[in-house]
Amino acid sequence: MVQAVYDSCAENPNQFNKLLEDVEKPLYPGCTKFTKLSAVVKLFNLKAKYSWSDKSFTDLLSLFGEMLSVDNELPLSLYDAKKSLRALGMDYVKIHACPNDCILYRKEYEDFANCPTCGISRWKLGNKSMVKEGVPAKVLWYFPPIPRFRRMFQNKAISKELTWHAYKRIRDGYLRHPADAPSWKLVDHLWPNFKSEDRNLRLAISADGINPHSLMSSTYSCWPVLMITYNLPPWLCMKRKFMMLTLLISGPRQPGNDIDVYLAPLIEDLKCLWDFGVEAYDAYREETFSLRAVLLWTINDFPAYGNLSGCVVKGYHACPICAEKTYSTRLKNSRKMSYTGHRRFLPSCHPYRRQKKAFNGSQEFDPAPEPLTGHEVLERVERINFQPGKMSGKIHTKKDDGKTC
Template sequence: MDKEWMRKDRLSLEYEIGIESFLQFAMSNANDPNAIPCPCARCGNLKKKNVQTIRAHLIYNGIDLTYHTWIWHGERSMTVNSMNGTNGFGQDEHASFAEEPIDMVHAVYDSYAENPSQFNKLLEDAEKSLYPGCTKFTKLSAIMKLFNLKAKYGWSDNSFTDLLSLFREMLPDDNELPSSLYDAKKSLRALGMEYVKIHACPNDCILYRKEYEDLANCPTCGTSRWKLSNKSKVKEGVRAKVLWYFPPIPRFQKMFRDKTVSKELTWHSDKRICDGYLRHPADAPSWKLVDRMWPDFASETRNLRLAISADGINPHSLMSSSYSCWPILMITYNLPPWLCMKRKFVMLTLLISGPRQPGNDIDVYLAPLVDDLKCLWDECVEAYDAYRQESFSLRAVLLWTINDFPAYGNMSGCFGGAFRACLERL
């Protein structure tokens, strides 16, 4: 008995020494010593406390047993499960997954099987120096960097064209930088960064696609497809309203053609820690329900689990303006939690132009996306896994939608009194 007590005292002393060692390490890396993530079993690094409180929590609650690498307190990890490891997942979304232009070109090789000359031109742009003697940028990489800045800071098309013209004059002679936005877009369009403009009824009745593609007036309300001038004269060829559609299937296929991304798309099956904690959507009941109901779908771990998010924004950043533009974003939850919400992997699939929000008619605009999702579920598409170097049949399922309550009412089609009644039943 005495030996058992001595062993427990020794372990207790070692634990207390370990606590002090941890607190010293955390303090040395803390920006604010009064707001350090508490790693006890109850807080799980989700709550920030001062040192005294953390010490008490660790004594009474014990430390989270899964917290082997102190990533929330300044330690760098050598494993892919770290959110701040040497792989750079938590530091910079582009650190590990920054695609080189040459890799992007190789990823679209299959799209040019019938047009090899165009592929060779694209490959040439990816390898050609921006100007003679330049070693840091190729023509394609320079265009991509500038386009990223344009998107990040909201430059107008005219300002971007002027900037390209100025840079072209600043650079040495015989440089390869495009002189206009139009020329730059032609280079990127070859990479498959395309979208489809679908005309829409101004009253949100229909999309001019399929059987309505050639109509000039809406069959429901009779409104002209074309924009009206101030004198109510139809401007033939100028659409009244347009939906911007970015097909997700080609982008899914490109994700699997990237060896690094393809490997991470099965993280939920290969590397996820199953310890009873809800750490990833794969731990959620709805994910497991799909596994039980459709085991053939679940047996292929590369099949995608998706969510879409819809909400209105004011693109002009003017509170006095009622202009409402609706982007529909898609998230791929196969990826690790530190990647699936990164900008690189959040896909814009639909952009519903304003000025009015679609309301309950949002289903009209979702139709192209629904068709592609049905194809991914019922028919599947052929994809190439670059990591495993094999082709396979890719399927996908939409698990969730992410909205605020007004948008949730629009997405479910029961906004108003019916929606309030649904909430009351919940």
């Protein structure tokens, strides 16, 4: 256990000695089952598992302190317990946000009291519509991934597994690991310098809205953004301990297309990992190296895909592959869209292409649309005057054709 704590606290040398004492110190004189640190960690685990309030947790610690001997080492409040665990590096950042999802109060907006876009107050309203300064109306919870990546490499066992894809993976032409996927191989081909360091991370993020109260009628929304590391073996990369929570977007409404406002701090860290890298210590090889990372793909359902990518996923052009060539028909009676034209994806000589009565009364001879490449998508984005944030709902192209994208 001492070695595990040392691996987690290498970034906090000033606090390591204090934490090491808590690891060795028994909960009370003569106790052999619990130390001060293990008792606090187990109690925190129960607090999170059963959703105890902060006040109830403080009262519980005070009660335990009275039950145990006078010279026990158990913290008597939530504040003291958090101080004991602070050196473990489980920090997060609370960033105030506009209730209308316009901006995050960071960088140039850090000291603003009102949103520069919609003018609404940064703070909550009291019972008499009075602004209660100090109580933010909406908060984004951000868990920086870079310190956690560093701690992964400071553990010898995990650091060894993070290079499994390069040395122990079976290469027989089958898709056994994400390293066998075309996206991974394309990154290796385009950026050989990135490939040369087998410890560089390949990542994916997954985002979707959930109802934390388990009630379908609840108006409260919670959007977690999870990050997955694919360098690990297949039996580890989807384990709970390696799925990192990076963002928690909560509020009465889901962020929708304004989710890009909340993704800004995560994107900045990912760009830093890609462009410059960060210094990390490899405990398995006992050396320091420059750690870089690339985001291979995102995992989400179709509505969340539209929010994250900015593509239209409803209406006449709902297919992101077909785009303007989507075969769509609005059903008058049900007032819903129907998407047809699936026969285009069949071979040109397929008999279904010539059948009429079984389908829409006409034959199909059009070829299947070609998916856009990454360069073509980038060219389409460059043709648009895109401005991220709340006011980018309707964006006109540079050509004065009156169309919107």
